[in-house]
Amino acid sequence: xxxxCPYCGERDAHEFAILxxxxxxxxxxxxxxxxxxxxxxxxLRDNPAGAHEEWWYHANxxxxxxxxxxxxxxxxxxxxxxxxxxxxxxxxAA
Amino acid sequence: xxxxxxxxxxxxxxxDRVPPAGAYGVTGExxxxxxxxxxxxxxxxxxxxxxxxxxxGRLSRAFGSEVADRxxxxxxxxxxxxxxxxxRFLVLSKTETDLPGTLRALxxxxxxxxxxxxxxxxxxxxxxxxxxxxxxxxxxxxDPRVFRPGDAxxxxxxxxxxxxxxxxxxxxxxxxxxxxEASFTRFLIASGAEFGLRLDGRAPGRG
Numbered sequence: 001x002x003x004x005c006p007y008c009g010e011r012d013a014h015e016f017a018i019l020x021x022x023x024x025x026x027x028x029x030x031x032x033x034x035x036x037x038x039x040x041x042x043x044l045r046d047n048p049a050g051a052h053e054e055w056w057y058h059a060n061x062x063x064x065x066x067x068x069x070x071x072x073x074x075x076x077x078x079x080x081x082x083x084x085x086x087x088x089x090x091x092x093a094a
Numbered sequence: 095x096x097x098x099x100x101x102x103x104x105x106x107x108x109x110d111r112v113p114p115a116g117a118y119g120v121t122g123e124x125x126x127x128x129x130x131x132x133x134x135x136x137x138x139x140x141x142x143x144x145x146x147x148x149x150x151g152r153l154s155r156a157f158g159s160e161v162a163d164r165x166x167x168x169x170x171x172x173x174x175x176x177x178x179x180x181x182r183f184l185v186l187s188k189t190e191t192d193l194p195g196t197l198r199a200l201x202x203x204x205x206x207x208x209x210x211x212x213x214x215x216x217x218x219x220x221x222x223x224x225x226x227x228x229x230x231x232x233x234x235x236x237d238p239r240v241f242r243p244g245d246a247x248x249x250x251x252x253x254x255x256x257x258x259x260x261x262x263x264x265x266x267x268x269x270x271x272x273x274x275e276a277s278f279t280r281f282l283i284a285s286g287a288e289f290g291l292r293l294d295g296r297a298p299g300r301g
């Protein structure tokens with residue numbers, strides 16, 4: 001399996017560590033049902049057959065987090081973008 | 095006659111010590127000459143958010159070679175600047191004794207600078223057979239038709255994390271964490287023995 005790192009180019013999956021589902025959004029801790037929502041956020045995972053998005057860390061390369069599109073049935077990887085590209089931290093927004 | 099013959103070039107060499115200088119493997123003209131390069135001053139530049147392009151521009155003007163925010167080596171006689179990640183550059187110099195100070199004066203608040211001279215050993219590999227040696231440990235394509243002079247990569251060789259670049263048509267550089275020098279040298283010898291490998295000595299004292 002090879003992952004197209006946006007900075008390094010196409011690299012063997014051995015250079016990466018996987019974190020998991022990249023489609024989850026951290027719940028609002030101030031919400032009244034925050035406890036239930038955090039339980040689901042931390043523990044519950046879908047197991048989709050087909051297209052999926054995952055976080056991968058390029059540990060033996062540029063040491064950046066990537067959001068990778070992978071087909072869970074074929075392991076075909078259709079793309080990867082830097083996690084920082086779609087993150088808007090308060091400092092970036094300032 | 096090689097000092098360390100080809101049937102077991104590492105026989106008797108303690109695996110926790112850097113193997114001694116000498117000729118390893120097949121006899122005759124060595125296909126690979128390996129040495130630890132004389133480029134002792136190393137620093138890492140990490141551009142702060144939004145400053146990668148500006149930092150690359152300042153490094154280009156200061157070191158006299160085009161530095162871009164991508165995995166390339168910008169090489170001059172006295173210095174080399176390598177892109178290792180977005181907004182990150184490893185700077186190597188033969189002459190700047192206070193490299194972090196020079197870079198701080200150059201880049202100010204646009205980047206964080208850390209001294210790395212003790213962190214890495216820079217191997218210099220020369221010879222026609224170097225790509226064939228590196229291919230035995232690499233996960234990336236280092237064919238000389240694909241990996242051109244000036245190309246750089248941060249990757250693994252024989253499970254050892256490295257930053258490597260092609261300095262010229264026949265010369266390659268590999269940065270290895272200093273504590274893995276003995277292990278990486280053993281990989282070079284074991285993989286280069288079939289081509290004949292000459293390991294040049296280094297000044298005692300460091301490492």
